[in-house]
Amino acid sequence: MDINDKNYNLSVEIDKIHLRNPTMLASGILGISQSIFERLYKENVGAVVTKSISVNPMKGYPNPTVISIGGGSYLNAVGLSNPGVDAFSKELSKNKKIPIMISLVGSSEKEFSRMVKVFDSLSILGYEINLSCPHVSKMGMEVGDDPEAVNKIVKTVRMNTTKPISVKVGVGSIDVVELARVAIDAGANIITAINTLRAMTIDIETMMPILSNRVGGLSGTAIKPIGVRCVYEISKNIKAPVIGCGGVSSWQDIIEYMMAGASAVQIGSVLGSNGPKIFNRITKDLKNYVEKKGMKNISEIVGIAHKY
Amino acid sequence: MPTNIDNRRIVRIEQTIVETPTVKTLVFKDSLSHTAKPGQFLMIWIPRIEEIPMSVMINSKDGYAAVTIRKSGVGSTALFERKTGDLVGLRGPYGNSYTLKKSYKKILIAGGGTGLVPLLRLASYAQKLKIQSTVIIGARTKGEVFFENIARKIIQDNDSSLKICTDDGSYGIRGTTVELMSKVLHENTFDCVFTCGPELMMRKVVDLSNENSIPVEASLERYMKCGIGICGSCCLDASLVCQDGTVFSGRQLSKMLDFGNSYRDKDGQRINYS
Known part of the structure; x- marks a missing residue:
């Protein structure tokens, strides 16, 4: 590759997935439109993860669903709104070159197997199973907190695809390393860590919770050290690639997650204040860092903090 | 005086003006809204009911602004029914002009x-x-x-x-x-x-x-959840109405397939204008 290429020295491998650089769009952000995915790809995103898709369309909760709480942190209880498997497979049907991972959410093995059967013929990288959304009943974390359900769902998805499967884990009632172990033992290839953390905020003037669902998930700057810790512990104890996620707003945050053990890193909330162009800026800065440090490839830093 | 547009302000409705049987203007005091640029919008919170994007209506009194609502969905109907003295929340103004x-x-x-x-x-x-x-x-x-x-x-x-x-x-x-x-x-x-x-x-x-x-x-309108470039509900081809709009030029619009044809529903499905 040419040294002048904007992705020179930035390519990474995650299981069978090759990415031109380690940046990914996190699930839940801008994830319903092929045109938007194409725009992000032009902005040099490494890969995109879609909004979590369910068997049937979901409208989600009434607004307010997303709140900025200042300092680069956000609360959301969108309620997994998504167009459902059939409309969404149509949305992606013309995809050729955009590296897309489809995020899946559901309550039963049956739902997951139906979705994978529909999506598997599309041009996609693989799947990210959302077992950690903290604010919808009978989905996400309520499934993720039940190791037997995790085991069954991952096994079902495994049976229906040969594409890489990542399981997105969060901070719930089960230790994140244990949950990752169950997922990998059941046939997952990758762990994505972490999801948002259950949180809430109350307006002191009206004395009311602001989110319509009252409780939602905390994302952004505030959760970054927790994400870094989770990636560190998972990559120390489990033999599987990890994708870092949580509170990333700069190239330095990406480097930090990679040093904790992440092979790639997802970016979400910061899109709010910066827009899609942030991927271009961050990858440029990553390239500068790699050159300055004299590395052959950015992957050299993956898990480097474990040495100490 | 608030300077961060993301900070939610709780304001009292100071005046309600009936424009037609289904359209009302609600006047409130908020310096950031008073100086909003034409085309910008506020996210208006009707506590425990909804939060909806509303273009900022002009008001001649210094430091004041307003919103003009046509009663249609749950959120706009609830806002339409607010009376003088009621509290609503707001953040913004967002978007270009x-x-x-x-x-x-x-x-x-x-x-x-x-x-x-x-x-x-x-x-x-x-x-x-x-x-x-x-x-x-x-x-x-x-x-x-x-x-x-x-x-x-x-x-x-x-x-x-x-x-x-x-x-x-x-x-x-x-x-x-x-x-x-x-x-x-x-x-x-x-x-x-x-x-x-x-x-x-x-x-x-x-x-x-x-x-x-x-x-x-x-200046375009789309269903919005966040208003700040995160949720993607307001996508118009590859643009976001909240962050890249609400105002688009004729040159931009003439290349857009969604303009005048389709929008996204609450669940993100593409719906055609009939």
């Missing part, structure tokens, strides 16, 4: 219904810059014409003019906004056309302006 170039001498403003909200703010800015405006207010029928007095007041100097049309001819000139605009374009030249209103009307206004090689800008 119409561009008024200093070189402009004459502009055409064409709108209908609550689409006039950003256009009246624009007309008031144009007056300050001594730009002459021709304002077209279109409605289906006499009972749906509102903002006539405030529009007259805003454009009273400067040789600006106000033209009103109704589809059924019950008030003003008979015909649609687009028909009247076509006539006006024959008799005058304009530096730019500005529009806001029902999307199918805007599509025609944009097409007509493009055909006449006049620059045009339209």
Whole structure:
């Protein structure tokens, strides 16, 4: 590759997935439109993860669903709104070159197997199973907190695809390393860590919770050290690639997650204040860092903090 | 005085103005909203019910602003029913705005219904810059014409003019906004056309302006959850109405497949305008 290429020295491998650089769009952000995915790809995103898709369309909760709480942190209880498997497979049907991972959410093995059967013929990288959304009943974390359900769902998805499967884990009632172990033992290839953390905020003037669902998930700057810790512990104890996620707003945050053990890193909330162009800026800065440090490839830093 | 637009302010409704049986204006005090640019919007929180994007209506009192609501869905109906003294929350103003170039001498403003909200703010800015405006207010029928007095007041100097049309001819000139605009374009030249209103009307206004090689800008509306570039609900082709809009140029719009054709529902499915 040419040294002048904007992705020179930035390519990474995650299981069978090759990415031109380690940046990914996190699930839940801008994830319903092929045109938007194409725009992000032009902005040099490494890969995109879609909004979590369910068997049937979901409208989600009434607004307010997303709140900025200042300092680069956000609360959301969108309620997994998504167009459902059939409309969404149509949305992606013309995809050729955009590296897309489809995020899946559901309550039963049956739902997951139906979705994978529909999506598997599309041009996609693989799947990210959302077992950690903290604010919808009978989905996400309520499934993720039940190791037997995790085991069954991952096994079902495994049976229906040969594409890489990542399981997105969060901070719930089960230790994140244990949950990752169950997922990998059941046939997952990758762990994505972490999801948002259950949180809430109350307006002191009206004395009311602001989110319509009252409780939602905390994302952004505030959760970054927790994400870094989770990636560190998972990559120390489990033999599987990890994708870092949580509170990333700069190239330095990406480097930090990679040093904790992440092979790639997802970016979400910061899109709010910066827009899609942030991927271009961050990858440029990553390239500068790699050159300055004299590395052959950015992957050299993956898990480097474990040495100490 | 708040400076961070993301900070939620709780404001008291100071005045309610009935515009038509289904349209109301709610006035409140908020300095950030008072100085909003034409085309920007607020996310208005009706506590425990909804939060909806609303264009910022102009108010002459210093430090004050307003929103004008047409009662339709759950959120807009709840907001419509708020009374003087009730509290609502707001954040913003968000988004870009119409561009008024200093070189402009004459502009055409064409709108209908609550689409006039950003256009009246624009007309008031144009007056300050001594730009002459021709304002077209279109409605289906006499009972749906509102903002006539405030529009007259805003454009009273400067040789600006106000033209009103109704589809059924019950008030003003008979015909649609687009028909009247076509006539006006024959008799005058304009530096730019500005529009806001029902999307199918805007599509025609944009097409007509493009055909006449006049620059045009339209302020668009989409369902929004976040208003700040995160949720993606308001996507219009590869653009986000909240972050890249609400105002788009005729050149941008003429390349968009969604404009005048489709929008995304609450669950993100593409729905066609019928």
